[in-house]
Amino acid sequence: MENRTDKNSYTIIFAIVMVLIVGSLLAFAASSLKPNIDENKRLEKQQNILYAMGVNENDESSANFVSTDKAPELFKKYIKKQLVIQDGKVTEDNQAYLIDIKKEQTNAKAGIARRLPLFEGEKDGKTFYIAPIRGKGLWDAIWAYVAMDKNMVIQGAYFDHKGETPGLGANIKQRFFMDDFIGEHLLDNSNTFKGIDVSKSNADPKNDDKTDNEVDAIAGATITGNGVSAMIKSDLKLYEPFFKNLKK
Amino acid sequence: MGLLSKKDAKLITDPLADNNPITIQVLGICSALAITAELKASIVMALSVMAVLAIGNVVISLMRNIIPSKIRIIVQLVVVAALVIIVDQVLKAYAYELSKTLSVFVGLIITNCIIMGRFEAFALANGPWRSFLDGIGNSAGYGLILIIVGFFRELLGSGTLLGYKVFGDPIEQTGLYAYGYENNGFMLLSPMALIVVGIIIWVQRSRNESLIEEN
Numbered sequence: 001m002e003n004r005t006d007k008n009s010y011t012i013i014f015a016i017v018m019v020l021i022v023g024s025l026l027a028f029a030a031s032s033l034k035p036n037i038d039e040n041k042r043l044e045k046q047q048n049i050l051y052a053m054g055v056n057e058n059d060e061s062s063a064n065f066v067s068t069d070k071a072p073e074l075f076k077k078y079i080k081k082q083l084v085i086q087d088g089k090v091t092e093d094n095q096a097y098l099i100d101i102k103k104e105q106t107n108a109k110a111g112i113a114r115r116l117p118l119f120e121g122e123k124d125g126k127t128f129y130i131a132p133i134r135g136k137g138l139w140d141a142i143w144a145y146v147a148m149d150k151n152m153v154i155q156g157a158y159f160d161h162k163g164e165t166p167g168l169g170a171n172i173k174q175r176f177f178m179d180d181f182i183g184e185h186l187l188d189n190s191n192t193f194k195g196i197d198v199s200k201s202n203a204d205p206k207n208d209d210k211t212d213n214e215v216d217a218i219a220g221a222t223i224t225g226n227g228v229s230a231m232i233k234s235d236l237k238l239y240e241p242f243f244k245n246l247k248k
Numbered sequence: 249m250g251l252l253s254k255k256d257a258k259l260i261t262d263p264l265a266d267n268n269p270i271t272i273q274v275l276g277i278c279s280a281l282a283i284t285a286e287l288k289a290s291i292v293m294a295l296s297v298m299a300v301l302a303i304g305n306v307v308i309s310l311m312r313n314i315i316p317s318k319i320r321i322i323v324q325l326v327v328v329a330a331l332v333i334i335v336d337q338v339l340k341a342y343a344y345e346l347s348k349t350l351s352v353f354v355g356l357i358i359t360n361c362i363i364m365g366r367f368e369a370f371a372l373a374n375g376p377w378r379s380f381l382d383g384i385g386n387s388a389g390y391g392l393i394l395i396i397v398g399f400f401r402e403l404l405g406s407g408t409l410l411g412y413k414v415f416g417d418p419i420e421q422t423g424l425y426a427y428g429y430e431n432n433g434f435m436l437l438s439p440m441a442l443i444v445v446g447i448i449i450w451v452q453r454s455r456n457e458s459l460i461e462e463n
Binding site: 005006010011014015018019022025026029030033036037040044061062162163165166167168205206219220 | 282283284285286288289313314315316317318319322323326330333334337338340341342344351355401402405406411419433436437
């Protein structure tokens with residue numbers, strides 16, 4: 001006799017019921033957890049920006065953010081201005097850190113002028129300009145917050161990624177890679193924007209030369225490294241006019 | 249063994265040695281290649297797979313009498329995908345830092361052939377308790393190999409273990425590096441994971457000749 005579970009009608013009903021149950025379960029989980037997840041993401045952005053300007057709890061070798069409960073308070077304390085640059089016009093907006101860079105990049109392709117957030121921070125009498133950038137790694141998105149001084153010399157950087165290979169591309173968020181950027185000049189000797197190359201043929205592995213526009217690449221992570229170079233070149237270049245104006 | 253009967257205990261010990269999912273059944277090789285460049289990632293992956301496989305096995309085992317055989321593979325896929333996504337969402341809401349470390353593995357867990365393999369081969373034919381033990385055993389066998397491979401790749405490739413510099417600092421030229429030792433960057437590339445797995449298979453089969461197939 002044919003088994004009950006082999007019937008076509010049973011199979012179809014089972015499939016429908018299963019999809020309904022699993023679907024509503026996932027929808028329920030996603031919508032009930034969304035406020036928490038959004039809050040976590042918001043705090044993470046504040047932590048990232050603070051990290052780039054040197055407000056962090058780093059120990060000797062690992063990268064540590066300030067704790068989430070302290071982040072909003074410290075963010076208020078250290079970030080003096082949140083700016084949005086659009087079409088060369090600079091406006092203040094204290095929600096600028098929530099601007100979705102991915103959306104802005106898509107808008108830019110469609111011809112809508114991109115909104116560029118820039119955060120002005122102050123710590124120990126020094127002024128930092130922190131810009132968020134975003135690009136592509138090997139598997140998925142990579143992004144960074146780069147803190148610069150008014151001469152576009154990097155003062156700190158925080159890199160992160162969505163799905164780079166652990167031990168290889170994922171190492172861009174390790175201290176040894178991020179710290180290499182500190183002190184590097186984004187401009188070349190004639191003061192035009194050149195960016196920073198993550199270079200495999202770098203003859204300067206200890207990174208003593210800060211004006212060569214190069215940092216040492218990670219072995220086995222060529223494409224992630226190229227992605228880092230590319231996003232620095234394309235996204236930070238957009239801020240060049242702002243810094244030119246600053247000097248006038 | 250008081251807690252488990254002999255038959256049940258075998259469910260756990262077998263996959264650790266003579267029926268190891270990676271070295272004997274050659275399943276789950278893809279993730280063994282991808283994430284073993286670091287010991288920490290190997291451990292995290294081993295634990296994640298253990299959680300998903302143990303729970304998934306129980307769920308499939310409870311449903312085994314009502315799953316239509318024609319679409320059983322799809323049902324298995326839906327169960328494991330739903331499980332992984334829910335766990336990922338909960339972690340994102342309550343343990344954000346941890347979820348960021350794990351996010352890379354989510355896709356790899358869903359596609360891990362050991363999980364589908366155990367659902368298909370074991371959970372569909374056995375009760376929940378035995379399926380649970382089978383899940384723990386197989387993921388432990390998988391994790392064991394992952395951790396061995398991760399240990400050698402991180403040690404020889406980066407000179408570190410869990411991020412701790414074992415051999416000294418390669419840039420400052422301290423420790424072993426002062427004597428001219430160099431990290432083998434090749435160990436970090438995925439082909440070396442296959443070669444390390446190959447060596448484990450070789451060692452295992454030469455110690456237990458009954459594992460060698462006859463031609």
